[in-house]
Every structure is written in structure tokens, then in C-alpha cells.
Amino acid sequence: MHGKGNGGEQAPPRITVTGVLGIPEIQAGARLGVLIAKAAARQGDDLVHGDVVVVTQKVVSKAEGRLVRLDSVLPSPFAAGFGGRSGRDPRIVELVLRESAAVVRMDTARGILITETKHGLVCANAGIDSSNVPGDDVVSLLPEDPDESARVIRADVKRETGKIVAVIISDTFGRPWREGQTDVAIGAAGIEALMDYRGGMDAVGKPLKVTMTAVADELAAAAELVMAKTSGIPAATVRGYEYREAVGSARRLVRERSLDLFR
Amino acid sequence: MHGKGNGGEQAPPRITVTGVLGIPEIQAGARLGVLIAKAAARQGDDLVHGDVVVVTQKVVSKAEGRLVRLDSVLPSPFAAGFGGRSGRDPRIVELVLRESAAVVRMDTARGILITETKHGLVCANAGIDSSNVPGDDVVSLLPEDPDESARVIRADVKRETGKIVAVIISDTFGRPWREGQTDVAIGAAGIEALMDYRGGMDAVGKPLKVTMTAVADELAAAAELVMAKTSGIPAATVRGYEYREAVGSARRLVRERSLDLFR
Numbered sequence: 380m381h382g383k384g385n386g387g388e389q390a391p392p393r394i395t396v397t398g399v400l401g402i403p404e405i406q407a408g409a410r411l412g413v414l415i416a417k418a419a420a421r422q423g424d425d426l427v428h429g430d431v432v433v434v435t436q437k438v439v440s441k442a443e444g445r446l447v448r449l450d451s452v453l454p455s456p457f458a459a460g461f462g463g464r465s466g467r468d469p470r471i472v473e474l475v476l477r478e479s480a481a482v483v484r485m486d487t488a489r490g491i492l493i494t495e496t497k498h499g500l501v502c503a504n505a506g507i508d509s510s511n512v513p514g515d516d517v518v519s520l521l522p523e524d525p526d527e528s529a530r531v532i533r534a535d536v537k538r539e540t541g542k543i544v545a546v547i548i549s550d551t552f553g554r555p556w557r558e559g560q561t562d563v564a565i566g567a568a569g570i571e572a573l574m575d576y577r578g579g580m581d582a583v584g585k586p587l588k589v590t591m592t593a594v595a596d597e598l599a600a601a602a603e604l605v606m607a608k609t610s611g612i613p614a615a616t617v618r619g620y621e622y623r624e625a626v627g628s629a630r631r632l633v634r635e636r637s638l639d640l641f642r
Numbered sequence: 643m644h645g646k647g648n649g650g651e652q653a654p655p656r657i658t659v660t661g662v663l664g665i666p667e668i669q670a671g672a673r674l675g676v677l678i679a680k681a682a683a684r685q686g687d688d689l690v691h692g693d694v695v696v697v698t699q700k701v702v703s704k705a706e707g708r709l710v711r712l713d714s715v716l717p718s719p720f721a722a723g724f725g726g727r728s729g730r731d732p733r734i735v736e737l738v739l740r741e742s743a744a745v746v747r748m749d750t751a752r753g754i755l756i757t758e759t760k761h762g763l764v765c766a767n768a769g770i771d772s773s774n775v776p777g778d779d780v781v782s783l784l785p786e787d788p789d790e791s792a793r794v795i796r797a798d799v800k801r802e803t804g805k806i807v808a809v810i811i812s813d814t815f816g817r818p819w820r821e822g823q824t825d826v827a828i829g830a831a832g833i834e835a836l837m838d839y840r841g842g843m844d845a846v847g848k849p850l851k852v853t854m855t856a857v858a859d860e861l862a863a864a865a866e867l868v869m870a871k872t873s874g875i876p877a878a879t880v881r882g883y884e885y886r887e888a889v890g891s892a893r894r895l896v897r898e899r900s901l902d903l904f905r
Contacts, residue, residue, distance in 0.1 A: 389663060391660050391661050391662065391663050391685050391687065391868075392660070392661040392868040392869075392873075392875070393658060393659065393660045393661070393868065394658070394659045394864075394867055394868060395656060395657070395658050395659075396656065396657045396658075396659070396864070397654050397655070397656045398654050398655040398656070399654065400652060400654050422654050424654065484903045484904075486903060491903065493903070501818075501819040501820075509848065510844045510848055511844045511845050511846055511848075512846065512848075513846050551855075554817055554818070554819075555764075555817070555818050555819075555897075555902060555903070555904035555905070556764040556817075556818075556896070556897055556902060556904065556905065557764075557826070557856065557859070557895050557896065557897055558836055558854060558856065558894060558895055558896065558897050559836045559837075559854045559855055559856030559857075559859065559895060560854060560855055560856065561855070561856050561859050561860050561863070562860070563820070573821055573822045574822075574870075581773045581774045581874075582774050582873065582874030583774055583775065583776050585772065585773055585774070585775075591821060591822045591823060592814075592822055592823055592824070592866070592870070593820065593821065593822025593823065593824050594822075594867065596820070596822065596824050596863070597824050597825070597863040597864065597866055597867050598867065600824070600859070600860040600863035600864060601657075601659070601860065601863060601864035601867060603855070603860055604657055604857065604860050604861065604864060604880075604883055605654075605655040605656065605657060606655075607837075607855075610655075610845065611844075611845030612655065617867075620867055631821060632820050632821055632822060633819070633820065633821065634818075634819055634820055634821050639818060639819060640747045640749060640754065640756070640818070641747075641818035641819065641904050642818070642819065
């Protein structure tokens with residue numbers, strides 16, 4: 380994409396990441412692609428061909444009606460047991476287990492529950508949480524198919540604006556070994572989420588050792604920088620990033636269990 | 643930092659990430675802060691107060707003379723054994739072990755060696771690799787103290803330009819559970835690497851569940867998007883990000899072993 384720099388003869392690679400303000404509180408059935416495109420236009424950032432639109436999971440879950448009232452949940456004996464021993468709400472534990480294919484780690488003393496979701500994502504609490512959800516007794520589940528969520532938003536952006544963009548659904552995950560959370564891509568449309576450089580050469584002509592870059596995760600992380608958790612900004616645009624167009628799926632970012640040394 | 647959006651009355655949060663072209667091949671003793679500041683200015687991107695300068699580990703290691711000729715390395719019996727069984731160069735295995743405090747995983751069949759470095763970083767091969775290093779028989783080690791590396795670059799930028807910037811040293815790491823690598827921060831100066839939102843409220847007034855964000859890792863990831871591995875761009879600037887000024891250290895991003903469920 381970019382050649383070796385020689386200062387002045389070539390435009391430096393540059394991307395701009397912008398938070399989209401003015402997106403209203405999202406109700407079930409909302410057309411996020413339309414709302415985001417309109418809000419971006421209102422702030423003078425009309426979407427253009429090649430933009431990457433990053434949308435946080437929370438508003439996607441709201442638009443898709445993936446909110447659950449805890450008083451509707453009856454915990455299983457196992458969920459009630461872990462909840463009681465760990466000090467966690469047994470109804471949330473029950474929801475986490477319902478959304479999960481496998482438990483990766485349970486730490487009773489610290490109340491930590493890390494599972495593999497039905498999508499294959501490995502994260503705390505199957506991605507369930509209550510922040511930025513109105514109501515004391517309501518939590519959000521992850522979208523059922525975040526790639527499909529991204530495709531719907533992408534199609535709505537095209538219908539509203541005529542522009543072809545890529546869409547990433549992001550969520551905030553912890554990780555082993557390192558403190559702090561970062562945003563990663565749980566859904567993608569219109570972009571190759573995982574760039575495969577195998578067979579390429581580095582700048583000194585050696586075969587590349589770094590073979591696969593999780594560009595969708597890096598885009599999600601970049602977007603988080605303009606959507607700090609306290610700010611109520613649920614979407615951002617990334618302009619100027621030369622991604623590879625593809626149908627797109629964040630499933631490629633999920634390591635197969637049999638290849639994972641840490642599950 | 644940013645209030646709730648209301649479209650038009652408030653400037654949208656926006657950051658710009660720019661690759662710095664024209665940085666020459668780095669020799670031991672090079673003043674990276676000076677070279678980066680000059681190269682940025684040549685392309686019309688003079689550094690300004692509050693910029694974040696992200697510098698890849700490889701050039702830092704070169705500037706600090708952290709290159710090793712493999713023909714100078716005598717493998718221990720253990721390194722020779724693992725090298726022989728796994729098909730890895732025993733001299734590289736030896737260097738990995740010398741740089742490590744502990745082995746986290748050894749996979750002989752796939753030749754995978756994940757260790758905890760003396761800095762506490764957990765990564766493949768103790769961060770040793772040969773890409774973008776001239777010479778067939780030469781590899782780079784991680785800087786001995788990447789926070790100190792960042793401090794030196796920051797001081798040189800100030801001396802050269804008078805501007806106060808933050809500096810992040812980045813490297814490309816794999817991670818459990820997810821395919822593809824992303825850039826993370828292994829050193830930091832002038833910036834709080836880990837933002838602690840404990841005690842804060844979300845946009846609907848609930849206490850925040852996401853309590854700590856690894857902003858330095860997200861900045862490193864954003865920078866990678868303009869420094870694709872094949873391109874020979876070893877530094878980038880991030881402008882417009884409102885970080886918290888601090889002495890800064892990437893050590894806060896390293897989880898204590900006793901708190902880590904995956905070591």
C-alpha cells in the first residue's frame with residue numbers, strides 16, 4: 380500500500396477517527412445505519428465511500444431488542460450456587476450461562492466468569508452488562524449475529540446516503556496477561572477483518588514473520604479513543620484507512636478452540 | 643472529557659493518526675526523538691504540544707544497539723533440545739530463554755514458545771525477531787527498559803522542538819483466544835497508560851462497570867493502522883487525543899502474575 384518513505388514526494392498515510400454526536404437513545408427496531416449517517420451529516424462529517432463506521436455493541440443490542448429484565452430470569456441451581464458463593468447476582472449468572480457454549484474460567488473468590496459465547500467469543504460474562512442501559516434491573520445481551528448486525532447497518536447507510544462503507548461492531552473486552560480493557564471487533568461487514576501478509580516481504584526484503592494483523596480489532600480500538608465510556612458516544616467513523624473490501628466477518632478473528640493454548 | 647452529544651453545539655471528538663515518512667535506517671546511538679521530529683516537520687506535520695508519538699520497538703532496539711548476531715550465540719542443552727524437536731533455530735531459542743523470566747507455554751509440534759520477559763511482558767519469543775533487521779543472521783531483542791526508551795525520545799523531542807509530547811513504544815503481539823496480532827504498548831512516557839474510570843458514571847448515570855481502559859494499547863493499535871508491516875514506517879503521531887499527562891509507564895499494563903487466570 381505505502382512504499383518506503385522519502386519525505387515530501389509521497390503523501391503520508393493518515394487516518395482520522397471522529398466520534399459521532401447526537402445519536403438519540405436507541406429503541407428496539409431503530410435503524411442504526413440511518414441514525415448514524417444523519418448524525419454524522421449534522422456535525423459536518425457526511426459519510427463518504429471507504430469510511431469505516433464503528434458501532435458499539437450496546438446500541439446494536441438495544442436496536443435488536445436484546446435487553447432482558449432480570450425479574451424475568453429464573454436461575455438454575457448451578458447459577459444460584461455460583462451466584463451465592465461469589466456474591467454475583469444469580470440471575471445474571473444464569474443469563475451468562477444461557478448465552479455460553481462453554482465456561483473457560485470461574486473464579487468464585489473474585490466473582491469472575493469467563494465463557495465462550497455461542498459465537499465463539501471468549502470474554503467475561505458472555506458480554507452481558509448493564510452499563511448505559513436505562514433501568515436498574517435491565518441488562519443487554521450481545522447481538523445474536525454481530526456480522527449480520529453489521530451488514531444491516533451497512534445496507535442502511537447505503538440506502539440513506541448512497542455510500543459504500545465498512546461497518547464494525549465493537550465491544551469492550553479484557554484479556555489475559557494485560558491490565559485494562561480494549562475495544563475489539565465482534566462483527567464486521569464490507570472489510571477483511573484479518574489481514575494476511577503471509578508471503579509478503581518486510582522493508583529490508585525478508586519474508587514477514589508477522590503474518591496476520593487483526594485490523595478490525597485495531598480499528599475498534601482506535602474508535603474507542605473518541606468514544607470514552609463515560610461520554611455516551613456510541614459510534615465513530617474512521618476515514619482514510621485503506622482496507623481490503625470483502626463480505627467481511629469478525630468470525631475470522633476468533634481462534635479455533637483446538638488451536639488455542641489458553642482455553 | 644466529552645459531554646453527551648447534542649449535535650452541532652459541541653465539536654465532535656476527533657483524532658488524526660499520521661505515519662511519519664523519511665526516517666532513515668537507524669544505527670546504534672541514533673537520537674530517535676530528533677529524527678522523528680525532523681521527519682514529521684519535513685512532511686508538514688510539525689509536532690505540537692499534546693501529540694502522542696508512537697515508535698515501533700524495532701527502531702528503538704536498533705538505536706539502543708539491541709541487535710545480536712546469531713553466530714555469537716551458543717545454545718544451552720535445553721535450547722538445543724527444544725530447537726531440535728521443534729524445528730526452531732536453537733540459537734534463537736537460547737536468546738529467548740536468556741531474555742525470559744519464565745516459560746508460559748512451549749508447543750513443540752508447532753514450535754511455539756511463549757514466555758514472560760524480564761519486563762513481565764508475556765509474548766511469543768520474548769519479542770525477539772528478525773524482520774526489518776538487515777542481515778540474514780541478526781535478530782533484535784526488546785529494549786532493556788522500554789519506559790526509559792520512551793523517556794529519552796520524549797526528552798529529545800522537547801530539546802529539538804520545544805514541544806511536550808507523550809511517547810509510546812509499540813510492539814506487535816499475538817493474544818489468546820483471538821487470531822491475528824495487534825500492536826500494544828511496551829513503553830510509555832508522559833501519558834497515563836491505563837485510564838481508571840472507577841467511581842465514574844456512564845451516560846445513564848449508572849456506576850461504570852468498565853473500570854480500566856488500556857489507552858496506551860489502543861493508541862499503539864491505532865498507530866499500526868498507518869504503519870503496516872510491509873511499509874517501513876516506524877513511527878506515527880496521534881493528534882487530538884486528550885490523554886492524562888503523567889510520568890507514564892507501560893508496566894501498569896502488565897497484569898501481576900498472581901492475578902492472572904491464564905498463566
